[in-house]
Amino acid sequence: MKKPAGSFLKRSVLAAAGAAAVLLAGVAGVSAAGKKYGPGVSDTEIVFGQTMPYSGPASAYGVIGKAEEAYFRMVNDRGGINGRKLRMLSYDDGYSPPKTVEQIRRLVEQDNVLFTFQTLGTPSNAAIQKYMNQKKVPQLFVSTGASRFSDPKEFPWTMGFNPTYLTEGRIYGRYIRKNHPDGKIAILYQNDDFGREVIQGLRQGLGDAADRMIIAEVSYEVTDPTVDSQMVKLKNSGANIFVNLTTPKFAAQSIRKAAEIGWKPIQLLTVNSVSITQVLVPAGVENARGIMSIGYLKDWTDPEWKDDPGMKRWEAFMDRYLPGADKANASYLYAYTAAQLMEHVLRQAGDDLTRENIMKTAASLKDVKLDLLLPGMTINTSPDDYLVIEQMRMARFDGERWAPFGELIDASDVR
Numbered sequence: 001m002k003k004p005a006g007s008f009l010k011r012s013v014l015a016a017a018g019a020a021a022v023l024l025a026g027v028a029g030v031s032a033a034g035k036k037y038g039p040g041v042s043d044t045e046i047v048f049g050q051t052m053p054y055s056g057p058a059s060a061y062g063v064i065g066k067a068e069e070a071y072f073r074m075v076n077d078r079g080g081i082n083g084r085k086l087r088m089l090s091y092d093d094g095y096s097p098p099k100t101v102e103q104i105r106r107l108v109e110q111d112n113v114l115f116t117f118q119t120l121g122t123p124s125n126a127a128i129q130k131y132m133n134q135k136k137v138p139q140l141f142v143s144t145g146a147s148r149f150s151d152p153k154e155f156p157w158t159m160g161f162n163p164t165y166l167t168e169g170r171i172y173g174r175y176i177r178k179n180h181p182d183g184k185i186a187i188l189y190q191n192d193d194f195g196r197e198v199i200q201g202l203r204q205g206l207g208d209a210a211d212r213m214i215i216a217e218v219s220y221e222v223t224d225p226t227v228d229s230q231m232v233k234l235k236n237s238g239a240n241i242f243v244n245l246t247t248p249k250f251a252a253q254s255i256r257k258a259a260e261i262g263w264k265p266i267q268l269l270t271v272n273s274v275s276i277t278q279v280l281v282p283a284g285v286e287n288a289r290g291i292m293s294i295g296y297l298k299d300w301t302d303p304e305w306k307d308d309p310g311m312k313r314w315e316a317f318m319d320r321y322l323p324g325a326d327k328a329n330a331s332y333l334y335a336y337t338a339a340q341l342m343e344h345v346l347r348q349a350g351d352d353l354t355r356e357n358i359m360k361t362a363a364s365l366k367d368v369k370l371d372l373l374l375p376g377m378t379i380n381t382s383p384d385d386y387l388v389i390e391q392m393r394m395a396r397f398d399g400e401r402w403a404p405f406g407e408l409i410d411a412s413d414v415r
Contacts, residue, residue: 038354040114046081046346046353049089049107050119056094057222060248060278061120063325064143065090067335068118070321071343081346089113095120095222097127104128108137115140115358118161118338122146122194125158133157138359140345141338141388145272146193150386152363159362159381161338163271163296163389165194166201167411171294172268173205175394176213176241180266184215186239188230188246188254191219195245198270202243215239220250227254235263242267248278255283255291267291271392276301277329280397289399294409296392297337297372300327301401310371337372341379341388344368376408387411 040047052065072086080086089111093100100119107113115138119125122144129148132139133155142149145162149155176183187202189195199217203210216237218230227250234242235258242265244254251273258265269291273279280288298305305311314336318327325332346353349361363386368379377391390411395402 035351036354036357038114038356038358039112041353042084044084045087046084047087047089047111047113048115048117049091049111049113050117051091051093051100051103051107051124052118052120053095053124054092056096057249058095058121058247060275061143061331062092063329063331064118064120064335064338067322067325067332068339071317071336071339074317074321075343081343082351086346088117093121093124095124097123100124101127101131104131108132108135113137114353114355117141117342118143118335120144123192125149126193129155129158136355138355138362140358140362141342143338144194146197148193150388152384152386157359159359159386159388161341161388163294163392163411164201164387165197166204167390167392168271168294169198169201169203170205171201171392171394171409172198172243173202173207173210175205175292176268177206177209180241181209183213183241183266184237184239185213185241185243186216186234186237186265187214187218187243188227188234188250189217189219190246190250191221194272195219198243198245213241220246222247224250228257230254231257231263232261235261240265244269244273246270246273248273248275251279252282255279255287259284259287269293271295274395274402275328275330276397276401277326278331285399288397291397293395293397293402294392295395295402295404296374296377296389297330297333298374299330299395299402300333302403303401313371333372337370340370341368344370374404374408 052062053059054062069088069090072088076085091103093103117140120143125142125144136157139158141161145165147164147166149158149160187199189199206213216234216239218233220227220230231254244251244267246254271294274293298311318325345362349357363381363383365379365381379388391408393404393408394406395404
């Protein structure tokens with residue numbers, strides 16, 4: 001029996017439509033092939049996260065998370081990255097490792113973040129490092145200088161940001177041995193990897209003079225209310241050089257206490273606590289005059305950078321996105337720099353926004369210049385070298401600003 005003409009026409013139309021659908025699917029497949037997405041990524045958004053001590057004994061660092069959120073708002077206002085807006089989830093961990101573990105698991109398993117960024121603190125990051133590497137989630141630019149966070153062989157999914165504590169300690173040790181060879185050293189340190197690792201570097205810098213020169217080492221716990229008793233012990237040791245390896249709260253307390261008890265040693269202060277606003281002003285500016293540390297960022301309080309283009313961009317950012325914030329607080333300079341590097345990595349990653357490629361890109365940085373790094377500094381990484389900040393200068397607080405002195409020091413020169 002002959003089929004009606006209408007049926008033939010209908011079949012032809014359906015066949016043509018099917019062929020067109022196959023063709024369109026093929027075209028769409030080619031288009032999608034240029035985009036590779038991991039968790040937290042879409043055509044419109046990139047979601048990542050961090051924990052910060054917005055409360056607890058290290059809450060002074062909370063401004064870092066707030067400034068980084070503000071930086072990414074600025075990026076979004078400028079159109080995002082390749083059309084995608086950045087959304088950073090920032091949770092409070094109170095500087096408590098168990099809380100860090102809880103919040104990081106939330107970010108990875110519930111929020112499905114692509115990576116974590118700038119989680120702060122040595123004990124906090126140590127508590128999550130194995131988990132992040134087992135899950136193969138990038139733990140990027142962690143806010144600590146412990147060398148275990150720049151060990152690609154053991155932890156390929158973790159990358160630090162700060163200069164390592166070993167390097168910092170070696171610089172102090174070399175400086176003391178060269179300039180004060182007969183000095184007697186007393187050390188106040190946080191009783192964790194942070195404090196112990198700087199001491200290890202200090203001993204390496206002092207070389208065979210370490211046992212002779214270091215005459216007192218006293219620790220504190222982050223839960224201690226004060227370090228007053230520790231400071232009395234250090235003064236009574238007879239030391240004339242004080243190496244202060246503390247976080248901001250205890251740094252301010254110890255500097256002020258030294259003045260109160262009439263102890264006037266040569267002082268070296270960890271780079272973690274160089275904030276004029278959060279440490280030196282509460283300690284008493286006169287009490288802090290002459291303290292030395294290391295630095296790798298331009299200092300807003302230094303008139304040398306008044307007309308610097310990078311500093312002007314930072315000032316414009318602060319005025320618009322953090323109006324009223326204290327520009328003398330070095331944590332804002334630090335946060336801006338870390339966020340700017342994260343932006344660079346995301347732009348370099350293009351449309352391959354998988355966890356694997358984010359890590360690969362972070363480990364392939366070549367001569368990256370950032371607004372606030374000291375002149376001559378660039379960032380270079382490789383699959384075998386996860387050290388991000390490898391150059392720095394010594395600086396001395398003159399009562400108003402941190403004044404750099406000496407040459408730019410490369411970490412490779414003090415290993």
